[in-house]
Structures are given as structure tokens and as C-alpha cells.
Amino acid sequence: MKEIVIVGGGLGGMSAAITLAKHKDFHITLIEKNPHLGGKLNVLEQDGFSFDLGPSIFTMPQYFDSLFEMHGKKREDYFKLVSVAPHWRNFFEDGNVIDLTDTLEGMKDLDNISEKDYQELQAFYKYTEKLYDFTNDILFKNQAETILQTLKYYNPLKIFKDSDYFRTMDEGIRKYISNPYLIDIMNYFIKYVGSNPYDAPAVMNLLPYIQWKFGLWYVEGGMYQASIGMQKLISELNITVKTNTEVLTVEKQKGTIVSVTLSDGSTLKVDAVVSNMEAIPFYEKITKESDQKLSSLKKKYGPACSGFALHLGVDKTYPQLAHHNFFFSEDLKQNFENIFKKHKLSGDPTIYLVAPMKTDPSQGPEGHEIIKILPHISVMNGDQAFTKEEYVQFEEAVLTKLERMGLTDLRKHIVSKELWTPEIIQQKYYSNQGSIYGVEANRKMNLGFKVPKTSTFYNNLFFVGGSTNPGGGMPMVVLSGQQVEKHVLRSLK
Numbered sequence: 001m002k003e004i005v006i007v008g009g010g011l012g013g014m015s016a017a018i019t020l021a022k023h024k025d026f027h028i029t030l031i032e033k034n035p036h037l038g039g040k041l042n043v044l045e046q047d048g049f050s051f052d053l054g055p056s057i058f059t060m061p062q063y064f065d066s067l068f069e070m071h072g073k074k075r076e077d078y079f080k081l082v083s084v085a086p087h088w089r090n091f092f093e094d095g096n097v098i099d100l101t102d103t104l105e106g107m108k109d110l111d112n113i114s115e116k117d118y119q120e121l122q123a124f125y126k127y128t129e130k131l132y133d134f135t136n137d138i139l140f141k142n143q144a145e146t147i148l149q150t151l152k153y154y155n156p157l158k159i160f161k162d163s164d165y166f167r168t169m170d171e172g173i174r175k176y177i178s179n180p181y182l183i184d185i186m187n188y189f190i191k192y193v194g195s196n197p198y199d200a201p202a203v204m205n206l207l208p209y210i211q212w213k214f215g216l217w218y219v220e221g222g223m224y225q226a227s228i229g230m231q232k233l234i235s236e237l238n239i240t241v242k243t244n245t246e247v248l249t250v251e252k253q254k255g256t257i258v259s260v261t262l263s264d265g266s267t268l269k270v271d272a273v274v275s276n277m278e279a280i281p282f283y284e285k286i287t288k289e290s291d292q293k294l295s296s297l298k299k300k301y302g303p304a305c306s307g308f309a310l311h312l313g314v315d316k317t318y319p320q321l322a323h324h325n326f327f328f329s330e331d332l333k334q335n336f337e338n339i340f341k342k343h344k345l346s347g348d349p350t351i352y353l354v355a356p357m358k359t360d361p362s363q364g365p366e367g368h369e370i371i372k373i374l375p376h377i378s379v380m381n382g383d384q385a386f387t388k389e390e391y392v393q394f395e396e397a398v399l400t401k402l403e404r405m406g407l408t409d410l411r412k413h414i415v416s417k418e419l420w421t422p423e424i425i426q427q428k429y430y431s432n433q434g435s436i437y438g439v440e441a442n443r444k445m446n447l448g449f450k451v452p453k454t455s456t457f458y459n460n461l462f463f464v465g466g467s468t469n470p471g472g473g474m475p476m477v478v479l480s481g482q483q484v485e486k487h488v489l490r491s492l493k
Helices: 011-020 062-069 115-141 147-153 156-162 169-174 180-193 202-214 224-236 279-285 291-300 332-340 388-404 422-429 474-491
Strands: 002-007 026-031 043-046 049-052 081-083 088-091 097-100 217-219 239-242 247-253 256-262 267-269 272-275 309-314 324-327 351-354 369-377 414-420 461-463
Touching (some): 002 011, 011 026, 011 062, 011 224, 011 272, 011 474, 043 414, 049 309, 049 369, 062 224, 062 474, 088 180, 097 180, 115 147, 115 156, 115 202, 147 156, 169 180, 169 202, 180 202, 217 224, 224 239, 461 474
Parallel strands (some): 002 026, 002 272, 272 461
Antiparallel strands (some): 043 049, 081 217, 256 267, 309 369, 309 414, 351 369
């Protein structure tokens, strides 16, 4: 019997456990430091509200479906999905409001979208489809993890053209779209991976295609129900789960991890270790590598952004809101500069706002609203850490902006509140500097590639989650847990 230890019970860790459980000669132990599985897919019950503390956007359900199908099960028997339309609503400082409809064709019927705008969107869509086809071939099917592996799987003469290699995401958008509102909307698809569209490679423009092609969904009963469903499947398989338990250290022999020591005092012999904990924190905290050894990794795979996650229960409703909403900065590029270059809190942030009770009224008391507010902010950055006073000022700027843009008297109606900062996120999940989305997609640093799944230091250590390929966001994290199977099998031959 091969002993497999999985460190971290987030979506990637659970996906890896479920996938590896196909092998009857594997005994799998899933270790999670928090009281329950799910990782960032977390929930808080408070004051009659059910706050989803983590991901709020669900797309590409096929990767979740396959987890259940590989064991002869149906995903819908474990959790159900509800389609969300419009996909989201976009608010601008000049009063303009533009819906992102659930189909491309639906954009044609909007009053503030001209015939020229729609024709440009159609051309852009064809462009994004080609980028998806390229990425699907390279990352999803062939599982390339470096530019060298890409050359192995794909015609080298076509790579530059098919990936729009020489452009950033923003440059790729501007090649097709001239409407400044639509440019901002398309640029903000980068929220999926917490990066900067002015630095991210143009291939990230596959994201609008994915959303229109595979839909945008909500998990019936709250997003956390997806985690509950996956946990139920895990309980039906030969998987040992240890919650409230941490991996403290490992024993190493000639580039192989031979055992792990847990916070409960036990030691487990291992044949392979799969880490859902991000690569760099794992190396720092668990295997205790030197800064010198990690310097090239840190330079190439810097953290994506964090967030100022403000969860509000309010005793009124705001009918102008959709399920998903964006309140845009007047200068979007400056907002990203503040996050990724200047490491400062913006006075005019772009705000992602989720109002899940538009789809699911059961998540709070009747006549009330859940307002989840998530502006992206910089990760924890050593001596440039934000003070408590700066966070207070930023919260005021956020609430003032929302009230100015239509959420009248929002502050007066708050009856429940929960705030998560990068410090809390780092403490809860050991994410790199409090990052939410793993590794930044940056054209110059890494071409959008993340940390390879197989460790460069240990022959039986593997990574899943947002810090590794194929990247951040719920479906990609789940897919990484499925893809790691071949790496583990190869090491055990």
C-alpha cells in the first residue's frame, strides 16, 4: 500500500484526494489545519446571514462533474447549480450602467451598446475562442507547465500567433474594442486570477470566452455547498481526513520526503506528498528552505493580489444590483498601478460586489440583503504593511464610493459585518503574503505559467491549487487536483 499525504483540504487538495482514490493500492491521508475542509471556499453563519467568505463565481462545471463521474457518481446528487443572469452589472462614475449578459448575442439588445460595439465584441469573441483553443490544448489537455513543454506539444511556428504572445491582456483587448467602458469590463476579467491586465499576457483574454461558453453559476444553498458535496464524496471513499491538524515538518533523505510530522504528535511515513498549500509558503514553513534557494522561485512566481473582503448584512434591499456587480475606478490603470506597483490603497478602487440574495433569498432574513464587497488590494509587503488606520480610511473610501454610486445610506443599514484583510487570509490559509489567487500571471515574469506541479527540490513532492498550473479560480484549482495524478504515478513507478 502506497501512503499519500495531502497537505491542505482546499478545493485542490480535495480534488487530488478524490482523483487519487481511484487507485486501490493508495492509502490517502488529507490533512487540514482548519476545523473543516474547503480552504478559501468558506462560510460564516452570523446574525441570520450566511456569508460565503471565499469564491463567488462558479464556471466550467465540467471539471467538478468529472470528479464525481470518475467514481460512478453524479455531481447533481451532491450539489446543484443555478444559472446566473446577467453575468454581472457594471457601474461607472458617470452614471453609465452596462450589463454583461449571459450570452454574447444578448449584448446586442442593450440600449447603450451600439451596432459598432456589438460588431467589435463579435470579433473579440472569435479572438478569445482561438486563445481558449490554444490554452485548452496546452494547459488543460497536454498539461504543459513551461514554455519548453509548450514547444514539445504545439507547433512552434504557431505559438506566437495563437497565443498573441507579444501583447498584454489590455493590448489584446484594444486591438478589437474601442468603447472605453467595454475595454474596462473586459480587462476586469483578470479578477479570476488576481493579476494586472496591463502586465498579464494576452492569452488571459480567454476568460470572457470561458464565461460565455460554459456559463456562470451559483451553487444552490450557497457556494460552500460545493465543498459540502465534495466532502460527502470523500467520506464515501477510502480517504483518511484529519482536521485541526497541521504538518509541522518533514524528514528528508537525498531529495525524497520519507515522513511528515503532524501537530498531534504523530509521524506518517510517506511515498508521496501533495501540497495544496502554496509552493513558496510550503518551502518556507514545512521544508524550511533557505532564502537563497528560493530566490529564483520568488522572482518568477510572485504572489497575485489580495483583497479587502467586507461582508455586510443590511436591513434593506437595493433593486438596482444584480447578483454580481462591479463599480469601476475612474482610472482603471491607476488602480492597478496602486495595487501592483506602488503597494498603496487606492482612493478610488474598483469594487467587486456580490449580492447573492438576488439569486438565493434563503441566505439572509426577508427584506434584507447580503452585500459582499471585494476590492483587490496589494498583498502583505514587509515594511510596506498597511496600518489599522489605513484600513479604516480605505473602508470609508469604499463605502463612500458605493453610496455615491447609488447604494444610498448603505452605512446606516448595516446590521452585520465581517472584515477579512490580507493578514487574516494569510493566517487562515498560509497563502503567500496573504494572496487570494496564488501566483500572479505576468508576461515578463512567467508568461502566465505557474509553479510546476512536480517540485524542483524533492522527487516525491507535488503541488495543486492556485499557485500551480493551470492557475487560479475554482475550476482551474479543481483541474490541478486531477492533473497531479499522472505526476504522482510517474514518481511511484
